[in-house]
Amino acid sequence: MSESTLRVAVAGATGRMGRMLIEAVLADPALTLSGALVPAGDAASGRDAGAFLGREIGVAISSDLDAVIGGADYLIDFTRPEGTLVHLEAAQRHGTRVVIGTTGFTAAQKAVIEAASHRIGIVFAPNMSVGVNVTLKLLDLAARQLATGYDVEIVEAHHRNKVDAPSGTALKMGEVVAAASGRSLDDCAVYAREGVTGPREEGTIGFATIRGGDIVGDHTVLFAGIGERIEISHKSSSRQSYAEGSLRAVHFLAGREAGLYDMQDVLGLR
CATH class of the missing domain: 3.40.50.720 (NAD(P)-binding Rossmann-like Domain)
Structure with a gap:
């Protein structure tokens, strides 16, 4: 054809x-x-x-x-x-x-x-953006090198009309990070925190969701260590x-x- x-x-x-x-x-x-x-x-x-x-x-x-x-x-x-x-x-x-x-x-x-x-x-795919998919490749590299000593948090923001949370892209990012250390996201994801939660459990991947206005899609994965943090972000304006x-x-x-x-x-x- x-x-x-x-x-x-x-x-x-x-x-x-x-x-x-x-x-x-x-x-x-x-x-x-x-x-x-x-x-x-x-x-x-x-x-x-x-x-x-x-x-x-x-x-x-x-x-x-x-x-x-x-x-x-x-x-x-x-x-x-x-x-x-x-x-x-x-x-x-x-x-x-x-x-x-x-x-x-x-x-x-x-x-x-x-x-x-x-x-x-x-x-x-949860996100068709070329930039997002290159970001996923970068996350795989980062997660393999930062597998110990770093806490991982994923923050995503979308417009007020988005009906699912966390976003499919955020979940895919979590899956990539988890897989880099041989784990399943189902076993380490934390989707909500409220009240007296106690210390952060080692090895978990936290998610935070923002909904408002006309935000097309922002995603940040934070690797927080002692004395430093690395942030890998992708922001869509269109x-x-x-x-x-x-x-x-x-x-x-x-x-x-x-x-x-x-x-x-x-x-x-x-």
């Missing part, structure tokens, strides 16, 4: 991320926007997907799963876990590859994604980096069949 014929559909087409993805797809000469998916009953159904840009592109916003997903080679999905899994089921029926940027999945829901990857190609990373994921999937990948695979950081 020629790169110029890659047909991409966007789920959550009327949301902030969906609109940015549509704009990014339209700007990529190697891609064609083939569909714009919204939930049933969305007031925007039937409108031209490019109307928010002040132009007509000939693609109508639709809630018809099979028409939108069946007419695409790739689906980019930044919606909600329940919606993403419904879209994933349709993608398997039609052989459509999927890029998933949705966060907040349970372990059972992640298992559904893993099972689907035996039938179709999937890039699944969702553009997520859109650009998603398109890189689409190009990565071109020519690949079934399999589960993440942005470390896409960027060659393994």
Whole structure:
């Protein structure tokens, strides 16, 4: 298949991320926007997907799963876990590859994604930003060198409308730090502190969550030792980096069949 014929559909087409993805797809000469998916009953159904840009592109916003997903080679999905899994089921029926940027999945829901990857190609990552994924590589290096004598705290901040906490990116950062010392995050994470907590337990990874305003996404991992501390931070000022990373994921999937990948695979950081 020629790169110029890659047909991409966007789920959550009327949301902030969906609109940015549509704009990014339209700007990529190697891609064609083939569909714009919204939930049933969305007031925007039937409108031209490019109307928010002040132009007509000939693609109508639709809630018809099979028409939108069946007419695409790739689906980019930044919606909600329940919606993403419904879209994933349709993608398997039609052989459509999927890029998933949705966060907040349970372990059972992640298992559904893993099972689907035996039938179709999937890039699944809590954060599609190239910068964030380079930061994860830096965290792996830091955690291996600072495995003893340093307490780890992860602080994340997002806009007031984000529904899951901690963020998927913060959890991924915790997983990377834990894995660097041969542990599971489930065994060492502390998600809340209140009242008389006593001294900090050695080896734990603490999380702090901030929600407010229109913060796109800030993440800091603090390695606090005696007499020094190291902070590794990533701050997003725009969702553009997520859109650009998603398109890189689409190009990565071109020519690949079934399999589960993440942005470390896409960027060659393994």
